[in-house]
Amino acid sequence: MSSTRKLRILVAKPGLDGHDRGAKIVARALRDAGFEVIYTGLHQTPEMIAAAAIQEDVDAVGMSIMSGAHMVLMPAVVDLLRARGGEGIAVFGGGIIPDDDMEALRAKGVKGLFTPGTPLAEIVDWINANVTPRQ
Amino acid sequence: MRDIDDGMPGAVDALKALYPRTGRAHVVGVTGAPGTGKSTICDRLIGSFRAEGKKVGVVAVDPSSPYSGGAILGDRIRMQEHATDPGVFIRSMATRGHLGGLSASTGDVVRVMDAMGMDVVIVETVGVGQDEIEVARTAHTTVVVLVPGMGDDVQAIKAGLLEIADCFAVNKSDRDGADKVVRELQVMLDMRPRREGDWEPPVVKTAAIHGEGIGDLRGALDRHAEWAAGSGRSGQVLTDRRKSELGEIMRGMIAKAVERRIEAYPGGIDGLANDVRAAGKDPYTAAEEILKGAMDGLKESGGR
Amino acid sequence: MAGEKDDLESIAARREEWEEKECRESFGRIPARLPRFSTVSDMEVKALATPADVPNMDYERDLGFPGCYPYTRGAQASMYRGRLWTMRQFAGFGTARDTNGRYKYLLSQGQTGLSVAFHYPTLMGYDSDHPRARGEVGKCGVAIDSLADMEVLFDGIPFDKVTTSMTINGPAAILLAMYIAVAEKQGIGQDAIGGTIQNDILKEYIAQKSWIFPPRPSMRLIVDTIAYCTEHVPRWNTISVSGYHIREAGSTAVQELAFTLADGIGYVQAAADAGLDVDAFAPRLSFFFNAHVDFFEEVAKYRAARRIWARVMKERFGAKRPDSLRLRFHTQTAGCTLTAQQPMNNVVRTTIEALAAVMGGTQSLHTNSMDETLALPSEQAVTVALRTQQIIAEESGVPNTMDPLGGSFFVEWLTGRMEADALEYIRKIDDMGGIIPAVEQGYPQREIADAAYHYQQQLEKAEKVVVGVNKYVMEGKIDIPILKIGEEVEAEQRRRLAALRAGRDGAEAARCLEAVERAARGTENMMPYFIRAVKAYCTLGEIIGVLRRVFGEYKDPGMF
Numbered sequence: 001m002s003s004t005r006k007l008r009i010l011v012a013k014p015g016l017d018g019h020d021r022g023a024k025i026v027a028r029a030l031r032d033a034g035f036e037v038i039y040t041g042l043h044q045t046p047e048m049i050a051a052a053a054i055q056e057d058v059d060a061v062g063m064s065i066m067s068g069a070h071m072v073l074m075p076a077v078v079d080l081l082r083a084r085g086g087e088g089i090a091v092f093g094g095g096i097i098p099d100d101d102m103e104a105l106r107a108k109g110v111k112g113l114f115t116p117g118t119p120l121a122e123i124v125d126w127i128n129a130n131v132t133p134r135q
Numbered sequence: 136m137r138d139i140d141d142g143m144p145g146a147v148d149a150l151k152a153l154y155p156r157t158g159r160a161h162v163v164g165v166t167g168a169p170g171t172g173k174s175t176i177c178d179r180l181i182g183s184f185r186a187e188g189k190k191v192g193v194v195a196v197d198p199s200s201p202y203s204g205g206a207i208l209g210d211r212i213r214m215q216e217h218a219t220d221p222g223v224f225i226r227s228m229a230t231r232g233h234l235g236g237l238s239a240s241t242g243d244v245v246r247v248m249d250a251m252g253m254d255v256v257i258v259e260t261v262g263v264g265q266d267e268i269e270v271a272r273t274a275h276t277t278v279v280v281l282v283p284g285m286g287d288d289v290q291a292i293k294a295g296l297l298e299i300a301d302c303f304a305v306n307k308s309d310r311d312g313a314d315k316v317v318r319e320l321q322v323m324l325d326m327r328p329r330r331e332g333d334w335e336p337p338v339v340k341t342a343a344i345h346g347e348g349i350g351d352l353r354g355a356l357d358r359h360a361e362w363a364a365g366s367g368r369s370g371q372v373l374t375d376r377r378k379s380e381l382g383e384i385m386r387g388m389i390a391k392a393v394e395r396r397i398e399a400y401p402g403g404i405d406g407l408a409n410d411v412r413a414a415g416k417d418p419y420t421a422a423e424e425i426l427k428g429a430m431d432g433l434k435e436s437g438g439r
Numbered sequence: 440m441a442g443e444k445d446d447l448e449s450i451a452a453r454r455e456e457w458e459e460k461e462c463r464e465s466f467g468r469i470p471a472r473l474p475r476f477s478t479v480s481d482m483e484v485k486a487l488a489t490p491a492d493v494p495n496m497d498y499e500r501d502l503g504f505p506g507c508y509p510y511t512r513g514a515q516a517s518m519y520r521g522r523l524w525t526m527r528q529f530a531g532f533g534t535a536r537d538t539n540g541r542y543k544y545l546l547s548q549g550q551t552g553l554s555v556a557f558h559y560p561t562l563m564g565y566d567s568d569h570p571r572a573r574g575e576v577g578k579c580g581v582a583i584d585s586l587a588d589m590e591v592l593f594d595g596i597p598f599d600k601v602t603t604s605m606t607i608n609g610p611a612a613i614l615l616a617m618y619i620a621v622a623e624k625q626g627i628g629q630d631a632i633g634g635t636i637q638n639d640i641l642k643e644y645i646a647q648k649s650w651i652f653p654p655r656p657s658m659r660l661i662v663d664t665i666a667y668c669t670e671h672v673p674r675w676n677t678i679s680v681s682g683y684h685i686r687e688a689g690s691t692a693v694q695e696l697a698f699t700l701a702d703g704i705g706y707v708q709a710a711a712d713a714g715l716d717v718d719a720f721a722p723r724l725s726f727f728f729n730a731h732v733d734f735f736e737e738v739a740k741y742r743a744a745r746r747i748w749a750r751v752m753k754e755r756f757g758a759k760r761p762d763s764l765r766l767r768f769h770t771q772t773a774g775c776t777l778t779a780q781q782p783m784n785n786v787v788r789t790t791i792e793a794l795a796a797v798m799g800g801t802q803s804l805h806t807n808s809m810d811e812t813l814a815l816p817s818e819q820a821v822t823v824a825l826r827t828q829q830i831i832a833e834e835s836g837v838p839n840t841m842d843p844l845g846g847s848f849f850v851e852w853l854t855g856r857m858e859a860d861a862l863e864y865i866r867k868i869d870d871m872g873g874i875i876p877a878v879e880q881g882y883p884q885r886e887i888a889d890a891a892y893h894y895q896q897q898l899e900k901a902e903k904v905v906v907g908v909n910k911y912v913m914e915g916k917i918d919i920p921i922l923k924i925g926e927e928v929e930a931e932q933r934r935r936l937a938a939l940r941a942g943r944d945g946a947e948a949a950r951c952l953e954a955v956e957r958a959a960r961g962t963e964n965m966m967p968y969f970i971r972a973v974k975a976y977c978t979l980g981e982i983i984g985v986l987r988r989v990f991g992e993y994k995d996p997g998m999f
């Protein structure tokens with residue numbers, strides 16, 4: 001099969017904080033790495049993110065949260081995706097996330113977690129290693 | 136849809152199967168230069184169709200980066216209001232135009248949405264270049280969006296725009312210069328050659344961000360649909376539509392087959408170019424060979 | 440500087456000779472470390488500045504004296520010999536009671552002013568029991584839903600002795616109304632209270648993105664607060680025009696300077712258009728800048744800001760009172776320079792940044808805590824941050840001399856260069872019809888996003904170094920204690936809201952909300968209606984809800 005499958009990745013900002021510098025930089029970096037990025041903008045509820053991920057048939061959902069609401073919002077997205085047949089969608093996230101929260105989030109299905117200062121290449125490498133086009 | 140976009144084997148069979156269920160949706164194209172507020176217009180149009188209980192599909196097309204092949208598809212941002220409405224289905228697509236923007240899947244995705252039972256499918260495309268004109272042919276009614284003060288005088292607009300537009304929306308009409316754009320468009324429309332009974336594209340002023348003029352725009356879209364259905368030219372319109380659909384599907388299939396052939400070539404397009412030069416071949420002969428190989432490949436796979 | 444023309448020419452000639460001879464020889468032995476030397480904003484800097492680099496500078500015209508036009512050397516004649524800057528640590532977390540405890544601690548440790556950090560639901564005008572508040576309550580600031588919370592927040596804090604800055608924008612007018620109501624309960628009139636509301640909505644659209652309403656109704660609310668305070672709350676700073684968040688969003692120093700001043704121009708123009716006298720309201724406008732880590736660039740930025748603002752106010756708006764011309768500003772050290780890796784290093788970064796703010800003549804200062812890339816600051820971390828300011832104030836000797844870097848050829852060159860570059864941006868914005876059309880077109884947003892991406896790429900290529908992140912990296916984590924906010928805060932706020940709604944005079948609350956709605960649809964000043972509504976214990980979410988219905992909501996335009 002020829003490799004015309006292109007990874008589609010949703011980048012979203014859940015919650016109320018407006019710090020979209022990181023999300024936008026990641027979106028650009030993913031575009032520059034050859035992925036198709038669907039950017040849904042600020043102030044998204046978990047329901048909005050899950051609906052967009054399903055409609056857009058994405059391979060992964062990346063979320064950035066700087067407000068401390070990650071323990072509630074990230075797992076909510078994972079659960080909604082599962083409920084809607086999107087269990088194959090890889091979920092990753094970034095933001096101000098303390099170490100023990102990271103463990104808990106991984107356990108809840110947020111596979112990749114990146115804190116401020118992560119090189120962009122590391123995120124791209126993680127996607128290449130962990131995200132495959134859904135069949 | 137993903138398989139269609141990715142040109143997966145089997146997608147064509149699926150499209151064949153659902154084709155009989157297509158033809159019911161009103162396909163509305165919305166096109167215009169970046170920054171004209173197309174997405175906001177789409178957002179407001181969705182709202183107006185939803186108010187009548189109509190199901191709406193949206194195909195939002197943005198260009199792929201010519202450097203990386205990736206894309207940022209951000210049109211959904213302006214359609215947030217409808218993010219969780221089950222009567223709205225929004226799909227973002229990148230042009231993926233490896234060969235001069237020949238990407239056939241937009242039309243296919245529109246047909247899938249049509250078959251899904253959408254009453255209206257809105258196709259939003261960036262810019263007004265050759266490929267956008269192609270995409271606009273997918274639409275039954277095409278809206279061209281302009282704004283005042285974008286620096287490009289109306290006179291400078293390509294003639295192609297007049298041909299594809301069934302309606303003009305002069306958006307951001309709260310800005311200075313909107314009336315001038317409207318007047319200039321009107322003059323251009325008056326000057327173009329036309330026959331008795333031709334559709335007269337209306338020019339509608341909108342300020343989509345404030346929701347102004349959307350009712351007028353809706354009226355224009357509906358009138359155009361009625362005209363197309365009942366003007367006595369509906370036969371011609373349908374034939375034209377089938378013609379462009381057929382053309383688009385053929386171009387798409389050929390492009391995909393050629394792309395695939397080139398990808399399979401050792402070193403891809405670079406390898407091919409180098410070999411052509413090394414062999415002292417002319418590019419026409421080389422292209423014919425690739426095309427022939429592509430057609431053979433097409434035969435073997437029985438489609439894409 | 441200001442030297443004779445012949446002197447300058449001979450200096451320039453001698454400099455060329457120096458480059459040809461001594462420099463070439465020296466760099467021949469020790470090659471330059473980098474192909475190009477630039478600030479953190481990637482502005483190329485000179486290896487050496489001489490009087491020939493500031494050939495047109497006129498001391499009286501361009502620098503003058505502290506407290507004198509064009510205020511390049513400082514806003515007041517007494518500067519820090521009179522009063523040190525206000526040490527004002529931004530704080531807020533959990534419930535009003537939690538934060539009240541932190542305020543009392545900070546005041547007991549020598550802090551001289553309060554600065555309220557609200558949680559996101561308050562910033563966005565939602566009550567803690569709104570579905571959108573899920574997971575956010577008390578996390579990034581203190582949860583304030585009504586006057587009842589505000590009374591607890593300031594319990595035992597005397598409003599006649601302490602001034603308070605509130606970082607609040609979309610709902611600023613309503614929080615100000617609550618503050619006035621608390622003061623009244625303390626027996627202090629609104630004419631006697633002092634403080635600041637940020638009330639800078641333009642930078643929200645540009646950078647910070649905590650918006651509620653579209654630009655035009657937002658501008659009306661701002662003009663209403665300016666008009667009300669000018670008449671009734673004379674010691675209140677009605678807007679803190681903020682560059683801080685623009686910089687945090689990734690702008691360059693010049694962009695921070697230019698977009699902030701362009702926002703300021705937008706507010707002055709809006710108030711003037713509403714018929715207010717410039718000299719009546721301009722003295723109560725204040726500014727808020729970032730202190731990034733590139734020391735000289737920051738000092739030059741503050742100096743250029745004062746000079747540009749004085750000239751703009753005088754020449755463009757015809758302001759006459761010195762208080763209208765002098766730019767006063769608060770500074771916060773740059774959160775975006777802090778690293779999660781080796782967090783103790785953040786103390787050093789913050790020290791450099793704070794020093795730049797003081798050398799640049801700030802009127803008040805917040806120093807970040809070392810743990811802020813991990814969580815809200817712990818008491819230990821915030822104490823070190825406050826001590827950093829106190830060491831600069833009491834030990835370093837820096838505050839003893841006014842504008843100590845003034846007259847440095849390099850700093851004067853850089854000040855002039857930043858001024859020129861910022862004026863160029865302001866001219867472009869004027870050409871677009873002012874800051875509101877520019878924001879609507881996404882111009883500043885795109886410039887900032889481009890700068891942010893450019894810097895990130897420089898980091899990736901190691902063209903810019905962040906110690907502990909892309910150089911001198913250490914394996915393993917260094918643990919410092921961090922403050923965590925539990926989910927019980929959300930439950931507590933829900934309980935408080937339920938009790939409030941059950942216990943208040945429901946009919947009066949409904950009447951007040953109706954009155955707010957009528958006022959919003961009309962053209963009256965809305966402040967008296969807000970004050971009445973908060974006193975009737977209408978919640979923030981209820982009042983903002985009414986305004987959302989009337990004004991509509993602003994949506995992320997998603998500029999790249």
